[in-house]
Amino acid sequence: MSKNLAVEARKLTKNYHAIQAIADATFNIGHAEIVGFAGDNGAGKSTLMKMVAGSVQASTGQLFIDGVERKVWSPAAVRDEGVEMVYQDLALCDNLNVYENIFLGREPKLRKGGMLVLDHATMRKRAHELLDRLQVHLKSLVDPVSCLSGGQRQIIAICRAIAFSPKLVIMDEPTAALSVSAGRPLMDLIRRLPSESTAVMIVSHRLSDLIETSNRIYVVGRGAMVNELKTSETTEHALLRAMAGLDEPVTGELV
Amino acid sequence: MPTLHSSPHESSGTARSTVVALEADKPPVSFSRFAELQTWRMLGLVTAIAVMFAIFNFLTGGLFFTPRNLSNLSVQTSVTALLTVGMTWLMVARQIDLSGGALIALLGVMVAKCQATFGWPLGATLAAALALGLLVGLVQGFIITRLAIPAFIATLAAFSYLRGAAFIASDGMTIAGLGDGFSMIANTNVPVVVSVVVFLFAGAIVATRKVMSWMKAENKRKTRPVDVVATVVFVLCTLVGAWAFGAYRGIPSPVVAFLVVIGAATFVANNTAFGRHIYAIGANPEAARRVGINVKGMLMALFVLSSLLATLGALIQTSRLDAGSPGTAEFLALDAISASVIGGTSLFGGRGTVAGSALGALLMSTIANGLSIMGTNTYWQLVTTGALLVAALTIDRVTNRGEQA
Numbered sequence: 001m002s003k004n005l006a007v008e009a010r011k012l013t014k015n016y017h018a019i020q021a022i023a024d025a026t027f028n029i030g031h032a033e034i035v036g037f038a039g040d041n042g043a044g045k046s047t048l049m050k051m052v053a054g055s056v057q058a059s060t061g062q063l064f065i066d067g068v069e070r071k072v073w074s075p076a077a078v079r080d081e082g083v084e085m086v087y088q089d090l091a092l093c094d095n096l097n098v099y100e101n102i103f104l105g106r107e108p109k110l111r112k113g114g115m116l117v118l119d120h121a122t123m124r125k126r127a128h129e130l131l132d133r134l135q136v137h138l139k140s141l142v143d144p145v146s147c148l149s150g151g152q153r154q155i156i157a158i159c160r161a162i163a164f165s166p167k168l169v170i171m172d173e174p175t176a177a178l179s180v181s182a183g184r185p186l187m188d189l190i191r192r193l194p195s196e197s198t199a200v201m202i203v204s205h206r207l208s209d210l211i212e213t214s215n216r217i218y219v220v221g222r223g224a225m226v227n228e229l230k231t232s233e234t235t236e237h238a239l240l241r242a243m244a245g246l247d248e249p250v251t252g253e254l255v
Numbered sequence: 256m257p258t259l260h261s262s263p264h265e266s267s268g269t270a271r272s273t274v275v276a277l278e279a280d281k282p283p284v285s286f287s288r289f290a291e292l293q294t295w296r297m298l299g300l301v302t303a304i305a306v307m308f309a310i311f312n313f314l315t316g317g318l319f320f321t322p323r324n325l326s327n328l329s330v331q332t333s334v335t336a337l338l339t340v341g342m343t344w345l346m347v348a349r350q351i352d353l354s355g356g357a358l359i360a361l362l363g364v365m366v367a368k369c370q371a372t373f374g375w376p377l378g379a380t381l382a383a384a385l386a387l388g389l390l391v392g393l394v395q396g397f398i399i400t401r402l403a404i405p406a407f408i409a410t411l412a413a414f415s416y417l418r419g420a421a422f423i424a425s426d427g428m429t430i431a432g433l434g435d436g437f438s439m440i441a442n443t444n445v446p447v448v449v450s451v452v453v454f455l456f457a458g459a460i461v462a463t464r465k466v467m468s469w470m471k472a473e474n475k476r477k478t479r480p481v482d483v484v485a486t487v488v489f490v491l492c493t494l495v496g497a498w499a500f501g502a503y504r505g506i507p508s509p510v511v512a513f514l515v516v517i518g519a520a521t522f523v524a525n526n527t528a529f530g531r532h533i534y535a536i537g538a539n540p541e542a543a544r545r546v547g548i549n550v551k552g553m554l555m556a557l558f559v560l561s562s563l564l565a566t567l568g569a570l571i572q573t574s575r576l577d578a579g580s581p582g583t584a585e586f587l588a589l590d591a592i593s594a595s596v597i598g599g600t601s602l603f604g605g606r607g608t609v610a611g612s613a614l615g616a617l618l619m620s621t622i623a624n625g626l627s628i629m630g631t632n633t634y635w636q637l638v639t640t641g642a643l644l645v646a647a648l649t650i651d652r653v654t655n656r657g658e659q660a
Binding site: 055094107117142160 | 537
């Protein structure tokens with residue numbers, strides 16, 4: 001276990017009855033580092049991310065966040081550890097408005113007459129600031145998010161993840177609902193996060209996104225880590241070959 | 256509406272220009288069109304109630320719109336309205352409780368036995384009723400959240416065993432004569448002068464605050480028509496309330512209970528994390544869990560709350576009748592569901608307000624009361640409630656195209 005690592009996973013496994021979804025996954029993510037995870041559909045990337053996010057509990061193995069081993073596997077405890085996740089399904093509540101979704105579960109409150117009430121003004125102001133950071137303008141922060149486009153909804157999920165300066169942001173297909181040009185400010189933001197002491201774990205089917213943003217890329221196949229590539233020394237073509245299992249592992253200890 | 260997707264004309268622009276639409280420099284609007292639509296719907300319900308008032312007043316030769324009948328109507332609405340508050344929150348959170356009427360019957364029999372048969376002091380009877388209500392809520396919550404039995408089945412079972420327990424406890428007999436102390440619970444009125452002042456004060460406060468807000472320089476052009484209409488309607492309602500309760504005995508205690516509960520529930524729903532989390536669970540329980548909301552704990556709390564509100568309803572009903580009957584409140588849970596749906600609560604969760612549901616309860620009571628004064632066969636009340644439900648859902652479908660009812 002190292003204090004220099006935002007995340008360190010040792011031999012994580014996840015079994016669903018007789019099926020092993022994740023097998024002995026060992027990986028690490030440094031502070032101020034962006035690490036991509038690539039792999040085919042069903043390779044186990046999403047399960048791996050959900051384990052780090054605490055919504056799926058590992059069957060065996062150890063997970064250290066900021067050098068401290070995780071004992072309690074629950075989304076609430078994990079958020080308190082400074083780990084946030086942008087889920088592929090976005091995990092938004094369609095009936096709540098923009099700022100209620102961003103601060104859901106962590107609403108700023110005021111004490112009024114001995115009672116804790118929601119601080120709507122602060123939520124609205126901070127939501128505005130977060131959207132400004134992403135260079136996005138929405139016509140209304142008080143309409144339910146069901147009124148928004150797919151891309152706008154994605155941005156709301158990302159605002160929720162970065163709202164409290166997390167140690168680690170996990171992003172599952174963050175640009176899936178965005179056009180290439182609309183995804184550009186998001187890519188810029190992801191690249192900026194390490195300078196704000198936030199590490200990033202990113203899964204994307206757009207290999208160009210991984211190459212553009214990450215420092216290293218782990219290749220996941222059939223629930224196991226099959227390769228690790230330095231982004232500066234790889235290409236989309238090489239990454240595709242690694243995903244297809246056509247290359248020897250770069251780091252022998254991974255398999 | 257700004258879009259995150261670039262238009263063909265923007266494809267060669269900078270990142271900012273591709274993301275920000277033409278309205279980028281305008282501040283976000285401060286009103287919600289969705290919330291406005293909800294308010295218009297609620298005003299539609301108030302209009303429907305007003306139309307019913309006018310029709311029944313005409314058909315009964317002026318007997319309906321009298322202070323005495325309006326006071327009776329408000330008391331008749333109170334028990335259903337109390338049950339409707341718990342039902343609305345449960346339905347918003349994708350749950351349901353079919354056992355409210357049966358719980359009222361069991362509690363009615365129990366308090367009647369405690370008072371009339373065992374001669375318990377009033378305080379002990381109230382404590383026992385609260386304890387039983389709490390226990391039933393905890394058991395329901397446990398079965399639904401820990402044993403993962405669907406709420407429909409778990410509360411259908413309770414609908415049966417609670418009603419059965421009421422019949423067993425009373426040998427199928429009505430137990431009457433609970434004593435003066437107990438009968439004061441639902442048969443006391445706020446003094447007339449205080450009642451008038453309360454209604455006029457409420458209307459004046461809301462009107463003054465709204466007018467001052469509209470007069471502010473920065474809001475002068477932002478006043479929304481729906482806000483003006485809603486304020487006028489609210490003030491008119493307070494004037495009717497002041498007239499009715501001023502001319503006939505003051506506000507009855509059951510009405511005080513349901514007004515306080517509805518006011519508190521509306522405040523909690525809009526201004527506390529607990530309230531907003533109910534709506535979050537209703538829209539997307541998995542998302543609520545992922546952000547750290549204790550979904551099971553919340554549902555447990557809602558079932559306990561629903562049972563406690565039924566307990567309050569039982570005390571009012573038993574006190575009004577001065578008797579506990581095992582066959583009472585047979586359709587009350589279904590009435591509460593109907594009132595919630597008529598008031599705009601979605602059967603699929605995530606949408607609904609306690610104020611809307613209370614208006615739904617008032618509309619149903621209005622029809623029952625009007626038909627009763629006309630001397631119509633009471634079975635017609637069931638027919639009209641059914642027709643009202645179909646009408647409410649049809650209107651909901653038309654105004655909510657694309658959403659589930």
